[in-house]
Amino acid sequence: MNSVFGDIGASVFEAMSRLAREHEAVNLGQGFPDDPGPEDVRAKAAEAVLNGWNQYPPMLGLPELREAVAHHYRRFQGLELDPGTEVMVTSGATEALAGALLALIEPSDEVVLIQPMYDAYLPLVRRAGAIPKLVTLRPPRWTIEERELEAAFSDRTKVALLNNPHNPVGVVHDKNALALIGGYCLKHDAIAVCDEVWEHLTFDGRRHQSMMAIEGMRDRTVKIGSAGKIFSLTGWKVGFVCASPPILKTLGRAHQFITFTTPPNLQSAVAYGLMKNDDYFLSMRARFQRSRDRFAAGLAELGFTVLPSEATYFLGVDIAPLGWDDDALFCRWLVETHGVAAIPISAFYETQAIRTVVRFCFAKSDATLDAALARLAQAAAAPAPC
Numbered sequence: 001m002n003s004v005f006g007d008i009g010a011s012v013f014e015a016m017s018r019l020a021r022e023h024e025a026v027n028l029g030q031g032f033p034d035d036p037g038p039e040d041v042r043a044k045a046a047e048a049v050l051n052g053w054n055q056y057p058p059m060l061g062l063p064e065l066r067e068a069v070a071h072h073y074r075r076f077q078g079l080e081l082d083p084g085t086e087v088m089v090t091s092g093a094t095e096a097l098a099g100a101l102l103a104l105i106e107p108s109d110e111v112v113l114i115q116p117m118y119d120a121y122l123p124l125v126r127r128a129g130a131i132p133k134l135v136t137l138r139p140p141r142w143t144i145e146e147r148e149l150e151a152a153f154s155d156r157t158k159v160a161l162l163n164n165p166h167n168p169v170g171v172v173h174d175k176n177a178l179a180l181i182g183g184y185c186l187k188h189d190a191i192a193v194c195d196e197v198w199e200h201l202t203f204d205g206r207r208h209q210s211m212m213a214i215e216g217m218r219d220r221t222v223k224i225g226s227a228g229k230i231f232s233l234t235g236w237k238v239g240f241v242c243a244s245p246p247i248l249k250t251l252g253r254a255h256q257f258i259t260f261t262t263p264p265n266l267q268s269a270v271a272y273g274l275m276k277n278d279d280y281f282l283s284m285r286a287r288f289q290r291s292r293d294r295f296a297a298g299l300a301e302l303g304f305t306v307l308p309s310e311a312t313y314f315l316g317v318d319i320a321p322l323g324w325d326d327d328a329l330f331c332r333w334l335v336e337t338h339g340v341a342a343i344p345i346s347a348f349y350e351t352q353a354i355r356t357v358v359r360f361c362f363a364k365s366d367a368t369l370d371a372a373l374a375r376l377a378q379a380a381a382a383p384a385p386c
Contacts, residue, residue: 061089116348165311323384
């Protein structure tokens with residue numbers, strides 16, 4: 001077996017979801033909403049599969065979707081993209097990440113990663129033969145420190161992989177943080193691969209800014225987006241990649257030999273969705289912000305220490321004030337004893353793991369969140385193990 005994948009155990013999401021099923025728990029671990037997604041977008045997909053083209057679409061994606069992506073990013077982020085040479089459709093953002101890393105990295109190159117990190121990053125970097133160099137974020141503000149960037153970057157750095165807005169901690173890296181990272185990319189001639197799938201899930205008036213908009217980074221940024229996150233249709237696995245023509249040409253070759261294409265009916269529906277008026281995007285953010293505020297207030301009432309959540313479907317809770325110093329043990333106890341599934345943040349670290357923060361998904365109905373809070377009330381009142 002390949003050592004990278006052969007030595008990996010079950011993902012934390014798989015493990016916690018299995019425990020949630022076994023204990024009939026409220027699952028606030030894996031990040032997906034419990035509603036079906038916008039009806040008009042789903043209807044477009046159904047109409048397209050019945051009356052549209054169901055054979056191979058163009059390898060880089062349907063022209064209508066690539067044009068919609070370019071228009072969407074001009075409209076919301078002020079980016080000027082050529083849909084013919086700078087936009088590609090992939091079968092989800094994870095495929096886009098895999099293709100970008102395989103296309104850009106050679107064995108022994110170095111890749112800068114910011115931990116905690118999405119669990120696919122490290123295996124993909126290692127499978128491409130690269131050496132990971134880690135920058136660590138710490139609660140409660142999860143800021144990027146320049147001294148860590150200075151230590152991580154070198155003349156062997158080929159790629160800096162950035163997740164913004166950041167999952168699992170829900171922070172939005174601002175223009176100053178992006179400029180700092182961009183400066184190191186320029187200094188060391190590195191490409192920024194930017195996982196921006198949560199770009200529309202920002203709260204409290206924050207607006208996402210892409211690394212592409214940072215001075216000097218337009219032609220050395222790979223921007224990755226996700227229709228699954230934008231439309232709360234996580235099972236659709238439709239992603240898009242934006243990059244300058246020389247970079248996108250190579251990314252396209254990697255994509256060609258991974259999935260080659262993405263279902264054309266879903267592409268048509270996403271193209272329709274990206275052209276929806278502003279009301280959809282504003283109301284979607286407002287809906288998730290309301291769920292965040294409702295759940296955060298309920299947790300605080302129970303005595304939990306809630307960390308700020310600026311974006312995504314997630315918020316963190318510091319369990320140290322409850323007397324716990326092991327988030328994995330806490331999450332197992334929580335699901336087995338009190339019937340609520342969460343995710344330990346330590347699972348997203350490779351080294352120097354923070355072990356006193358757990359992540360809850362608040363992208364759920366009021367009834368689901370209320371059921372979780374009722375069970376969490378018992379957990380908050382229970383003494384921590386000695």
